[in-house]
Amino acid sequence: MSKVVHVKGRAVPVIGDDIDTDRIIPARYLKEITFSRMGEYPFYDERFNADGSKKDHAFNKTEFQGASILLGNVNFGCGSSREHAPQSLVRWGIRALVAESFAEIFAGNCVMLGTPAVVASKADVAALQQLARQAPETEFLVDLENLEVRAGTLTVKVNMPASRRNALIEGSWDSTSLLVANSGLVAKAAAHLPHPSGRL
Amino acid sequence: MAKGTLYNKVWDAHAIAQLPTGQTQLFIGLHLVHEVTSPQAFDMLRERGLKVAYPDRTFATMDHIVPTRSQARPFQDGEAELMMQAIERNTKEFGVNFFDFASGRQGVVHIIGPELGLTQPGMTIACGDSHTSTHGAFGTLAFGIGTSQVRDVLASQCLSMDAMKVRRVEVNGQLKTGVTAKDVALFLINRLGVKGGIGYAYEYAGQVFDEMGMEGRMTVCNMAIEGGARAGYINPDQTTFDYLKGKEHAPKAADWEQAVARWKSYASDADASYDDMVRYDASEIEPMVTWGVTPGQSVGVSEKLPNPEAIADDGEKQSALLAFRHMKLSPGQKTADIKIDVAFIGSCTNGRISDLRAAAAIAKGRKVAANVQAFVVPGSMLVRKQAMEEGLDKVFIEAGFEWREAGCSMCLAMNPDQLKGDQISASSSNRNFIGRQGSSTGRTLLMSPAMVAAAAVAGHVADVREFATH
Numbered sequence A: 001m002s003k004v005v006h007v008k009g010r011a012v013p014v015i016g017d018d019i020d021t022d023r024i025i026p027a028r029y030l031k032e033i034t035f036s037r038m039g040e041y042p043f044y045d046e047r048f049n050a051d052g053s054k055k056d057h058a059f060n061k062t063e064f065q066g067a068s069i070l071l072g073n074v075n076f077g078c079g080s081s082r083e084h085a086p087q088s089l090v091r092w093g094i095r096a097l098v099a100e101s102f103a104e105i106f107a108g109n110c111v112m113l114g115t116p117a118v119v120a121s122k123a124d125v126a127a128l129q130q131l132a133r134q135a136p137e138t139e140f141l142v143d144l145e146n147l148e149v150r151a152g153t154l155t156v157k158v159n160m161p162a163s164r165r166n167a168l169i170e171g172s173w174d175s176t177s178l179l180v181a182n183s184g185l186v187a188k189a190a191a192h193l194p195h196p197s198g199r200l
Numbered sequence B: 001m002a003k004g005t006l007y008n009k010v011w012d013a014h015a016i017a018q019l020p021t022g023q024t025q026l027f028i029g030l031h032l033v034h035e036v037t038s039p040q041a042f043d044m045l046r047e048r049g050l051k052v053a054y055p056d057r058t059f060a061t062m063d064h065i066v067p068t069r070s071q072a073r074p075f076q077d078g079e080a081e082l083m084m085q086a087i088e089r090n091t092k093e094f095g096v097n098f099f100d101f102a103s104g105r106q107g108v109v110h111i112i113g114p115e116l117g118l119t120q121p122g123m124t125i126a127c128g129d130s131h132t133s134t135h136g137a138f139g140t141l142a143f144g145i146g147t148s149q150v151r152d153v154l155a156s157q158c159l160s161m162d163a164m165k166v167r168r169v170e171v172n173g174q175l176k177t178g179v180t181a182k183d184v185a186l187f188l189i190n191r192l193g194v195k196g197g198i199g200y201a202y203e204y205a206g207q208v209f210d211e212m213g214m215e216g217r218m219t220v221c222n223m224a225i226e227g228g229a230r231a232g233y234i235n236p237d238q239t240t241f242d243y244l245k246g247k248e249h250a251p252k253a254a255d256w257e258q259a260v261a262r263w264k265s266y267a268s269d270a271d272a273s274y275d276d277m278v279r280y281d282a283s284e285i286e287p288m289v290t291w292g293v294t295p296g297q298s299v300g301v302s303e304k305l306p307n308p309e310a311i312a313d314d315g316e317k318q319s320a321l322l323a324f325r326h327m328k329l330s331p332g333q334k335t336a337d338i339k340i341d342v343a344f345i346g347s348c349t350n351g352r353i354s355d356l357r358a359a360a361a362i363a364k365g366r367k368v369a370a371n372v373q374a375f376v377v378p379g380s381m382l383v384r385k386q387a388m389e390e391g392l393d394k395v396f397i398e399a400g401f402e403w404r405e406a407g408c409s410m411c412l413a414m415n416p417d418q419l420k421g422d423q424i425s426a427s428s429s430n431r432n433f434i435g436r437q438g439s440s441t442g443r444t445l446l447m448s449p450a451m452v453a454a455a456a457v458a459g460h461v462a463d464v465r466e467f468a469t470h
């Protein structure tokens, strides 16, 4: 598994509090039984009218095509546990997210995909968003080692839970193998912990 | 750090190792699976050559995509049919217990877990669905997970987790007439905020929850996630045990007494300490209605819609302005004047038998207003059966409601039950997010099932307290 220490790239601001997972990926796209096409759908209903014509959304703007860092505000990714939401962003090209705060399940899902979700202060996020809007060609660097985002003349402090940061930096963010390795301990626990009775 | 709470006890009992990342390896007592968030996880197992580690702790059903007018196969929607075939194939191939239509026990995953007695106090429960918090009503630690974590639980029966903080949320006193568990849930989200619970598990306590039945407790815990809390729980008590006794998968005979003793030991100690504590008085709560696009944007039914300009926090103000634009409502408008097009009774929040009884008590002897499409979707096949034994289906049908088959339905509109254009619904579900009910311009007003029935009859939002019940 790859180590994720630095994420470099241009940034796309997605402005607004409480941007929920239904807005990130409308439920009708959850009918697909693989994630392979999710990259076509992020923010679909905010990007396209019913007739397919484009709306005004950062993900539609020429200057933000190819961006790899998403800049959000408060409670980004609230709502459902659907991994389709981070999958759609990652498959669109997002490699890291910076916001004032994230919904818990969403942030955890991001890490499972090797994608850091870091938080910064309201003022710092506003400054980063403004920079991305005014100079979209600016290269941003999300630095997990120093817990900083650097862009242009800005350097802002960011944060994320220590265990998630470790998992990314050490390349152990895909937890399956870690968990399966302890199968002996699991069997011991399984033998005495509450259990629904009766198989079907 | 919280100490001596149910959260601490259940966590400690299930924490089996410290992982190199610093996270805890947490054993999961019960894994519930549904058709939407599992196919990719089963594929990942296949790619890695892994098996389901504990199929006897893994139970699947289908709820999100199932049509509710007819369960006949193949489904008319080809994509939905493919998804059904995937869960049938996966449960068979991996030996997972599966509640399909033929079992007579299919239903919304958070309704069937409790009603079948799978959900038991002191368990850790995970499901690829954020409303897994529902099961906390039984004194479990239950939370939603993403698909890659579904893979982890299938492969290892464990999750890699960070501990949460615990906030005790007390509501004391007695609820006023017409005020239900749903109103308590909406009230708490309004007061604590949609992000107020981030990082916390909520322990709901106090007279109101002590006196509440299991189904109401499930409604409240169901909506913990809407307040940002990944898990919510209520300490197990006699109400919990009475509900579980005799349920299909609950402990039987000699095991029962032992189980009850163990369950009691998980309850928070009298001298437990919490990371945070808040208190409300039940008399503050009236029947609630959401007017916006987050479950926190709500008012009491007798109030007027708020003025966004009066909101101090800029983010919240922008959120409220967006909500008013989307909802096509005006600040200062009387809540009870909002006209509705659709009335939906169902979902894992309010699709249980007591919810249907409460709605039927309002519907009985009345007629759904012209121009309102009203329908009832029981949360499970067993709820549906019970309701029909009580004659509730007839009450609804006579009043002009449609009586449907079990599923999630218009809670998230992955099936044919969808709003059209900018239709506005009175809904007993849990989310009023933009686009949630199947139309990007559709609008949702969340309220209790009795309030939905009242709105269906009146043709607009109405105060359930003005309706005599039959």
Ligand code: SF4
Pocket (backbone or CB within 6 Å): B063, B064, B108, B109, B110, B129, B131, B347, B348, B349, B407, B408, B411, B412, B429, B430
């Ligand atoms: S009823 Fe609604 S909230 Fe509950 S599981 Fe189904 S879609 Fe999710």
